[in-house]
Amino acid sequence: MSSYARYARPALKNSVDVPLQTAFSDGNWPTVIRLADKRFKTFKDPYYEAIKISAEFQLDGTAEKCAVLVAIDALLKQKSAPDLDTLELYEWAARDFLEDIDYSDTLGPLRARWVKANPKSPAAVQCLQSCLEFWDLVSAQQIAATLDKTYLNSSDRRYMFWSVTLTFLLSVSPQCSEASRKVYSLLALRQLERAAEITEKSTKVEATDRGLLTEEEIYLYFRVLLAHGTKDAYIISLYSSKLGALSQLKAGRKVLFWEALDVLETWGKWDIISDLCRGALNLGLEGATPTFYVCDLRIWKKFALAASKAANEESALSEVKAILKKFIGMKTKANEMYKKNISLASLEIAFRLPATILNPSPDHKGLTSRVVQVGLFLENYFDRLSAFDDIKDFVAQFTFEESKTFMEHVVATMLAQSADKSKHIILKVLECKFRYLLATCPQTLSHHPSVVDGQKQDKPYQCRFCANLTSLPCEHCLKQVIIEAVDTHKQIAGDPELIGVIPKLDRDPRLDLAIVIGNALLKLASLRGQVSDVAPSPLRDVNPALYLQAVLLLDTQLKETPSDTGLRLLLVKLYLLLGCASYAYQIWIPMDVKRTIQDALSPIFFDRISTISPGMFQGSRPLMEPLRTYYSNSFRDSCPLRIWDAFSSGSYSSILDLTEYDSGLRRSCTLMMTQVEERRATRCYGGKLDGGIDDSPFTEDIVDGTTLVNKTDYGSFPNLESFHGPPIQDFVRLGPELSNQRAHLAFLTEQYLDLLAFKPPKDYKPAKANEVAIKDRNYILETLSRLSNSLTEFIHQKETAALLTAPEMTYYTVISLLSAGLLTSLSTSRADPVPKTLPLLSSSIRSAFASLRTSFLTTPSALPDTYYSLTNMHAMAYVRDTALAMKHSAAFVFGFHEKELARDRSGKSSLHKEAVAEMKALDAVAAKALVEIKRHIQKLKESLGEGGWLDRMLEWTFGADEDADGDGDEVAKAVSDVVGGHAGAEEWAGKVLESWRDGVKGWGMVKME
């Protein structure tokens, strides 16, 4: 049954006469009601009444709708088994209501009751399916238990395992009462333990036995054992000759083995990991599995890691080596992939060996076995696309001496010996990448006194490669990398033979060169990602010329290699930082991020987009609709997608995984981002929001304690960085990535703004105005108190500051203070003295806001004014949002005050004078800031409207004209050569400019009230 099936009209009982049947199937509800009523009166069969009620439900009208609920309630009270056809009718009739009424309190128990009375009926399974669709685990478990009892020792083993699976699911679900959790846990565990015992003891398990037989049953056993059993029991079972990890491997099933390695690692059971890996590899050697089936890189890595943790490390590693040697002996027969895994395993072991046995030759301190191994690997694989990624982490572990030998001997010799032109170029590209990588490794620098002759040095290191004084990374080396990469680039461009070869290569070497150059430029520009004293603007301390050069160069490369997604992703981020959202979007779109991959990839473009360029939301198609559609499709039912498929196929581990995946997706940070970004943009343009954020079906189950998960996939970014520093995505992002804390703060803030914006419908004139006013007041106070507590809690968590940009931190802090301030203002009676906290809150708000405003308005001296403003929209967005929040909070207080005054002329219930005064002060500050922003945007608009922009852009990029063409700045000249000089850069400058104008135009229409 598809998930749509419950919307299908149920068939009426055969006994129903033809006219009624016809009317029902035609959806002719008035006739159905009339006929059913007549039949009910004639036959006194309540089924006819049920038909009538269900038909009435199809007509509009609240009373008719309630009738179904009343009828269901009556059935519940009856205690006897209900009629199944009646249930089907009600379930169909109330289909749209079922999300609101709790299935597990209504139809679920009725279905369970019916199954108990009719356990043998084929319809019992349908009842199970219905309960699962509504994710009523309590009723589903009861039905499954009934079915299991009914079909004990049936050859359809699913009854037994449905029951166990559901008992287990219930035991770990919030639907389970704490009191019964233990019972269900034990029940599931014991049933499976018994099943395992049967399997262990019998020579052959028959389909009718209650042992473990299928692959999925065995997985279920281990999952439940892991959750509810002891560590010892789990480990003992892992060794079972019938069920254990190795016996599963022999049968060609890796799942358990993989799971076990993960589990054992979290338990720190390295001896057992070692044991299992040895066992697995021996299976391959003995021919119990295909030889190389066990040669996943992961096994080797874990085996080597476990050995390095053994008491006798050296002998353990020798053992790993000995086993590896046997595989190497047979390597020629292996699939290419496994050959490579085996080569990487050799590296893995070489890098696990203790430093004492590195065994460098006396005259060559750097020529260690590690360097030799990396060299050997390179010889075989240098021309593979993944060569750099494969060995990058090893190279970054080299000592300085090793790196020097590696670069100056190994790589240099390979280069000198490669006669083939295209291979030579590929090696050259690799060399550039390694140089860059090593520049990001701290061991290539030595400390230099930070104070010399009483003077503080801004270059606290000395580069061990080039001996120059430097900060990290070495600027001189980075410049050298750029110059060399540019030379190679030019060499390719000037050689028709090489150009001719490129289409036959896996990848255009110029692409890799461009990425190296771009990264080196970004590093030189000081784009270093988040620092602790978070700068309000991500580009404030970044050299604009070098940054723009990097963007220009990468953009030029994208035209040559438009299908490279790594480059595209990088550029999307760089343009977002630059404030060119519309251009970034043009680059983003061809990647066609749609459907399933949106949850993991959309944040790369969409996160914080409303703060960079709200105008993006003004297009003809709602910007984030595909995301919303994705989520509504995925959450159409309350159960995990495809869960019944897994039940009916007996895929028990899939059931558990689907459930977990569904739970994660419903708590996705991307989902929260989608809603928040859209709401923020809608508010920017005074659009109408569909209700409060907590009315959204997507946020229904989210409470403070819900952990929201970030699954952003950065796997395709071209990451040349060493593991000593952050990966590339961390410094090309506008701020910290999505997080639980940020998502919660945004969610709570939206709720706060919803409260401020709430207006009762115009025609709402309650009869008992006074009572309603008191109720309203209580509701407001309760909500404020809840929000204020939660906001404070999240703001004060110690990780929070590091998870937000500086403007976000100010904004959420202010919102948290405002909610507390409002609560105090509204709850302090006029007669009482105003609590001291109120002026304190108010002054904290003002000072937080003032520093945000100042940092936004003061351009660092090194940056052109307009450039700084254009790359700092995020801060402006938060000045606006913070100001508006203050203004709206104040307005809320004034409104409240006036309403109370109007209601109670005595003035007793109106607000404290001082509270009103504090709010007036906030309002004034906010109003002033909003005027400032308006002026700021206007100024930007005018500035961008002036002539001479292309020249200015080129000047920002390359410095003054003479410089680039003369011999002034070596790097700028090199870059200019690659991009075709100023002429080549002009088109690009035009695009950047246009995108800036788009952005500012969008800002120009944003409401400042």
Next chain:
Amino acid sequence: MANFRRFRPDDLNKLSKCNLDPLTETYELGFYLQYYAKWPSLFQVAEDQHGNIIGYIMGKVESSPDVYKFSEHYLPWHAHITAVTVAPEARRLGIGKLLTEQLEAAADANNAFFVDLFVRSTNYKAITFYKSMGYSIYRVVKDYYGDHSSDPTQHSEDAYDMRKPMKRDLKKEHIRENGEEFEVDPSDVW
């Protein structure tokens, strides 16, 4: 650099290396999960050292619905490759082949007569790939795809239905040599 294992739903968050490549289609969530729910052992992935998915194969075992039992196009119990893809950076390392071999092993374990698949008639790389592993064209499905992968002026493209016999097909009754000459309509296939 790679591990081979069964797919897990969390892998869907790690698909970018495969799915940002224009040759690889991204489906609705329910589509992937349906395969994982029904045929978990026929959904295999290759991952790199960072957990990125660099290749996957998704398949099923089935026969045509019973109502077609007497149709000439009826398909007996067989395995079907719904999707196979390898990230551009990981191609030509034998990953595609290993993934397909695993599915074939599962097909044999499920007692299937053959493994089949549809491929665009212009996807030469993939056709060569399948042929290298012993698949042959069984029939041509005219205008199977509603668009054309390389020629935007065309609104459709043929598919090759390719097959490889499994152990159960002792007499090789389910393949034919001149499959290119057998044309069928999309409505004839499931």
